[in-house]
Amino acid sequence: MKPMVMMIALVALCLAAGGAYLVWGMPQARPRANGAAANCSEDLAARNEALRREEQRLRQENRNLANVLGEPSDEVTPDSADTQSKGQPQPEVVVSSMDQAKAAFQGEDAQAARKALEFLLRAAKGGDAEARAFLVQMLGHADERVRALAVEGIGNFFDPKDLPLLEIASRDGSPLVREAAATWISEYPPEHATNVLLGMLNDDNPLVLQRAIEGLGELRDEAAVNALNRMTRHENDDVAAEAAVALRNFGDYGPAERMAPKWVERAREGTREERVHAIRKLGALRVEGSKPALEEMLQDPDPKVVKEARKAIRKIDTDVEKRNAGKPK
Structure with missing residues (x-):
């Protein structure tokens, strides 16, 4: 019996010693190296910030380039997307009655006013005296846009008897x-x-x-x-x-030839708008002597200048061909 008791006591003593070792003697586990993870997160944040700044820089360059070229930027922003949605074609206006035409003709909607004019012209040319009388009445409207549209309406009759009305409008x-x-x-x-x-x-x-x-x-x-x-x-x-x-x-052709050199100089200098305007004048004057200067402008860095110069050259070439075709062989 005693040996059994002693064995149990020995086992209990061993268990107690083992528990003490687990609590006090076992080396503490090392904490994980959180510093490496933190460094990784910091690197990722830095890269994201660098990418964000690069994106902003590229967007700004795109806007600057668009301004230089005079073209709309391809950048899509919430505002531009909203503007594009607002710029969608509106439903076609339909004017189907005289009362509707009269109201639309005097309204703010230019498309509706144009449709109203078409309706009134069809009616007047079909013998509707009311439509014609309304157009004449609108020549005295307070709004200049309405008066200008009425002038177009009266002019569309091509009736010499209406000329005094147009003369008053002049x-x-x-x-x-x-x-x-x-x-x-x-x-x-x-x-x-x-x-x-x-x-x-x-x-x-x-x-x-x-x-x-x-x-x-x-x-x-x-x-x-x-x-x-x-x-x-x-x-x-x-x-x-x-x-x-x-x-x-x-x-x-004398006056055009005398004026061309002045417009050539203006086409070479000044703002973009001034140069384009001068080039268009050269295209209208169609002086063959201005063609070499226009050909030089085909190498201009501004694409709008190049485009207008090309148009002007075509006008000059077409005019020269017509004049040569009319000369006796």
Whole structure:
């Protein structure tokens, strides 16, 4: 019995000693090396920040390049996406009644006003006196846009009896209305239109003057030649150039040839808009002597300048071909 008791006591003593070892004697486990994980996270954050900055830099370069080229940026932002959605084509406006046409004609929606004009013209040309009377009435509307649209409506009848109405519009207080009047007066035969357009050469607005001069050039009435020659000396260079272009229709190329060097110089210097404007004038003047300068501009770093120079060269080449075709062999 005693040996058994002693054995049990010995086992208990061993178990107690083992427990003490586990609690006090076993070496403590080393903590994990969290420093390496932390360093890895820091490296990843640094790389993400560098990528973000690089993305911002590339976006800015894209915007700068788009500004230089004068083209819209391809960058899509929430604002631009919203703008694009707003820029989607609107449903086509349908005008189907006289009351609807009258309201739309005087409204803010340009597309609806245009549809209203089409409706009124169809009705008036079909014999509807109310539609025609409404267009005449709108010549006195308070809004210049409505008056200009009414001028277009009256002009579309091509009736010489309407010319007094257009002549009144040619003296309207709004340049927009006067320009519209010059446009539609030019559609009438010279015996009706020339004197009215000559009277408009006293206008103080360059755009109105250019439109009246253009109309006189299209009519090719010899009665306008002296006045057009005077306009080549106008203080506004655009007006003078338009007169030179008109005189080409009468076989007089001298004014255009004299003006071309001035526009060549302007096409070489100035802002982008000024250069493009000058190149377009050279295309209108169609002077063969300006072609070498335009060909040099085909190497210009500005793509808009290159595009306009190419157009001007085509106009000159086409004009030269036509003139040579008319010469006796």
